[in-house]
Amino acid sequence: MAVAEQMRAIVHESREASGLVLHSLPTPRPFADEVLIRVAACGVNRPDVLQRQGLYPPPPDACERLGLEVAGEIVALGENASGFSIGQNVCALVNGGGYAEYCTAKVGQVLPVPEGLSLVQAAALPETFFTVWHNVFERGQLKPGETLLVHGAASGIGTTAIQLGKAFGAQVLASAGSKEKCAAAITLGAERAIHYRDEDFVSVVREFGGADVILDMVGGEYLARNIKAAKPDGRIINIAYLQGSKVELDFMPVMLKRLTLTGSTLRAQNPERKKEIAQQLLKKVWPLLSAKQIAPVIAASFPLERASEAHALMESNRHIGKIILTTE
Incomplete structure (x- = not known):
């Protein structure tokens, strides 16, 4: 599956919401234990706002760009990545970099999209x-x-x-x-x-x-x-x-x-701990989502280039549910 050499991605150039700017950056490549996801949608979370404001620095091994959860299609597999296939729709908890057209994710933090959910809905799942x-x-x-x-x-x-x-x-x-x-x-x-x-x-x-x-x-x-x-x-x-x-x-x-x-905070925990949580979700919670007994609540969605508006809504506290950015 063809992967573009360059991608659109949001970079925060200042601590204000208006400082979220769309750039063209090299598309990342997955490490051995990762997959590369062509992002259809990504969640906006309070830690993103705090990081932008300089109040929540990312861990040393994390991507400095914003975005902690994504949903989309797997387009490349690391050499040790197993359990998923190219072309599969998934959602994932990521350690930064989700506000982009492509994002890598540790394979243990990747989950299939629950049956019946759209990619926008799936992007609202991992972090919360x-x-x-x-x-x-x-x-x-x-x-x-x-x-x-x-x-x-x-x-x-x-x-x-x-x-x-x-x-x-x-x-x-x-x-x-x-x-x-x-x-x-x-x-x-x-x-x-x-x-x-x-x-x-x-x-x-x-x-x-x-x-x-x-x-x-x-x-x-x-x-x-x-x-x-x-x-x-x-x-x-x-x-x-x-x-x-x-x-x-x-x-x-x-x-x-x-x-x-x-x-606790989630982002600083090691990949093995996050993998354990993912396995519990897959076993005990994903069936409830597929059966429509529960569902993510979506407050609003914005195109990627309007990330500043998404952050402004988050800071206003007027929303009910999740705020999503879409790449398409």
Whole structure:
């Protein structure tokens, strides 16, 4: 299959959204354990915005260009790549470089497109589904019958966590900042949506007996309030700190309630760990996607050359679900 020598790719030339500029760059070639994907669509994620702003530097071995998830067609295989074939439609978690017409991916982080999903939908899967599975189900050990509290309910992470929590038998509570976002959370399966501008989420969660697992990307004052909202033996998981990571906390309730405080970032984890997560998704979550029991929520899509508009929408926090860039 012919692969172009040059490709269109987004380069961030400044820390402003307007600094996302389309360039012509050499097409990458896959290493032995990689595949090369002709990208049809790629996901836009909050870490992309933070990296552009200089607040989230990529790991030393990562591509410095933006883009952490892609979907498209495999056009070349590294010499040790197995399990996939040229011409196959796939989606992949990548370590940068997704905002482009071609992108390489570690073979262990590549997944087939679930049956019935478009490539645009598939591009919305890897970053959020890897993150939610690892944090809510592996680190948080969410069990059927437990209560999951999801902050940032309208984000890509939030809409994914609500659906997966519900699908695996949990009662889901969700917080969001508008009536429209709260309504979306209910539609996706939340038992109760909390409009955090008008309601105290701690009081509402306590009406339901507290939360067994709390997924938080807000940080700041939420850190202390999560401790109040958690049940005894609850697990609180932080995956971002949009309101800051430095606060003064009284840790006595953590001891008295036997709480677990944990968190993680996905990008810095090694390929073997990401491969393990991918295998769990393929076994336990991809059948739900193929059966249409759950589905990625797409807020908007933009052509690749309009990446600055996609970032501006992300920063506005007006969207519900995932923002996608398309190359065609």
